[in-house]
Amino acid sequence: MERYDCVVVGAGPVGSAAAERAASLGLSTLVLEEHASIGHPVQCAGLLSTAAFAECLVSDRPVRNRVQGARIVSDLGGELLFDAGCTKALIVDRGDLDLEMARAAAYAGAEFRLKSPVRQVVDDRVVTGGPNATEIGFGILIAADGPKGTVARSLGMDRSPTHLAGVQADVLLPEAVDTRFVELYPNAAPEFFAWRIPVSDRVVRVGLCGETGVREQFQAFLSRWPGSVIHHVSGTIPLGTMPRTYGKRTLFVGDAAGLAKPTSGGGIYTGVRSGRYAAETAAACLEAGDLSDEALAAYEVRWKADYGRELALGYRLQLARRRVTPEEIDRLIRAFGSPKVIQAIVESGDMDRPSALLSRLCRMPSLWSVLPILMRLGIAEIVGRDSS
Numbered sequence: 571m572e573r574y575d576c577v578v579v580g581a582g583p584v585g586s587a588a589a590e591r592a593a594s595l596g597l598s599t600l601v602l603e604e605h606a607s608i609g610h611p612v613q614c615a616g617l618l619s620t621a622a623f624a625e626c627l628v629s630d631r632p633v634r635n636r637v638q639g640a641r642i643v644s645d646l647g648g649e650l651l652f653d654a655g656c657t658k659a660l661i662v663d664r665g666d667l668d669l670e671m672a673r674a675a676a677y678a679g680a681e682f683r684l685k686s687p688v689r690q691v692v693d694d695r696v697v698t699g700g701p702n703a704t705e706i707g708f709g710i711l712i713a714a715d716g717p718k719g720t721v722a723r724s725l726g727m728d729r730s731p732t733h734l735a736g737v738q739a740d741v742l743l744p745e746a747v748d749t750r751f752v753e754l755y756p757n758a759a760p761e762f763f764a765w766r767i768p769v770s771d772r773v774v775r776v777g778l779c780g781e782t783g784v785r786e787q788f789q790a791f792l793s794r795w796p797g798s799v800i801h802h803v804s805g806t807i808p809l810g811t812m813p814r815t816y817g818k819r820t821l822f823v824g825d826a827a828g829l830a831k832p833t834s835g836g837g838i839y840t841g842v843r844s845g846r847y848a849a850e851t852a853a854a855c856l857e858a859g860d861l862s863d864e865a866l867a868a869y870e871v872r873w874k875a876d877y878g879r880e881l882a883l884g885y886r887l888q889l890a891r892r893r894v895t896p897e898e899i900d901r902l903i904r905a906f907g908s909p910k911v912i913q914a915i916v917e918s919g920d921m922d923r924p925s926a927l928l929s930r931l932c933r934m935p936s937l938w939s940v941l942p943i944l945m946r947l948g949i950a951e952i953v954g955r956d957s958s
């Protein structure tokens with residue numbers, strides 16, 4: 571039977587980041603991907619903060635547009651514009667991004683095997699199906715198999731508590747639009763939010779996420795933008811981390827572990843970082859000859875120290891957001907329109923680590939009129955913790 575130090579399940583951005591790091595550290599590394607090509611089907615809006623894009627270590631080739639802020643629209647009259655005046659986020663083609671990250675892993679020495687769906691994990695080997703059906707042994711398994719979580723199911727591990735459905739379309743518009751700003755519509759998707767992202771001056775990416783009524787909400791939202799739909803996307807975002815992201819010789823990374831940011835659904839920044847932490851933990855455990863759960867726990871310690879608190883707070887905020895009415899959202903948006911608040915957001919807004927900004931905002935007198943709503947969202951708790 572073939573055997574590798576490290577087998578990575580899934581050639582998404584997180585699997586490729588993990589494989590690149592594992593191979594660079596000298597581990598014999600195999601990536602198993604169920605599809606016949608990497609990067610397809612795309613299940614992403616491709617909106618990455620500049621920090622998230624930098625984590626991917628790719629060229630500018632996947633970049634389709636650069637944005638400098640966001641417009642938030644309540645649909646009840648309230649509207650807000652944050653304009654940083656410089657690039658804050660990039661719109662990428664995920665197909666190109668995933669492929670470039672996989673190439674980097676292959677250059678580092680990782681082997682890729684496509685059309686190789688992992689069906690089962692038995693002790694220290696994976697069983698693949700499809701045309702390449704076989705069994706492959708591993709020292710450590712990195713589960714980067716995204717929302718479906720076949721590896722977690724096979725090992726009987728508890729998974730993320732929440733799974734949001736996302737639907738999106740690229741629309742070719744009859745007229746040019748401003749390409750500088752992303753638009754967010756919280757009331758168009760009461761359990762999350764809807765977005766309109768400019769891919770170019772004539773193409774916008776419109777979509778939303780939620781748990782219930784998603785198709786109907788999406789059709790209503792899509793009808794606001796007359797034009798031709800040129801690409802459809804649907805996918806799942808697991809929210810809330812797995813209770814334990816390691817065990818049984820396996821490390822769970824990215825969406826497979828529920829590491830997407832619950833307030834935005836963005837999973838690239840946290841996921842890619844988790845992939846590298848997993849590869850480094852795998853290398854250390856193999857070097858020490860200790861593959862026990864106690865040794866693998868070092869992986870979870872690392873990602874938690876990095877952004878565990880952000881994810882935990884974000885998850886509570888996401889659940890509480892569902893209890894806020896459309897009228898309250900409108901009041902929040904109007905209150906956030908004060909010049910001082912906008913300045914604070916432009917100065918210290920961080921798409922990947924929002925808790926520091928929230929803490930600063932709650933202390934601003936201009937927002938005290940909406941403090942009861944912020945408290946219901948649990949934001950007061952963030953302030954309390956930061957000042958303790």
Ligand SMILES: Cc1cc2nc3c(=O)[nH]c(=O)nc-3n(C[C@H](O)[C@H](O)[C@H](O)COP(=O)(O)OP(=O)(O)OC[C@H]3O[C@@H](n4cnc5c(N)ncnc54)[C@H](O)[C@@H]3O)c2cc1C
Binds near residue numbers: 585
């Ligand atoms: C509608 C939508 C919009 C989004 N927008 C954004 C955004 O704008 N910005 C952002 O940062 N994030 C966004 N996300 C989230 C982002 O797409 C994910 O967080 C990210 O793709 C996670 O990467 P990953 O490598 O963990 O998983 P994935 O990208 O899902 O990759 C998993 C890979 O594993 C393969 N696989 C699965 N099961 C098996 C198996 N059994 N055997 C072999 N291979 C397998 C899959 O084919 C896939 O290639 C969005 C998600 C959705 C659904």
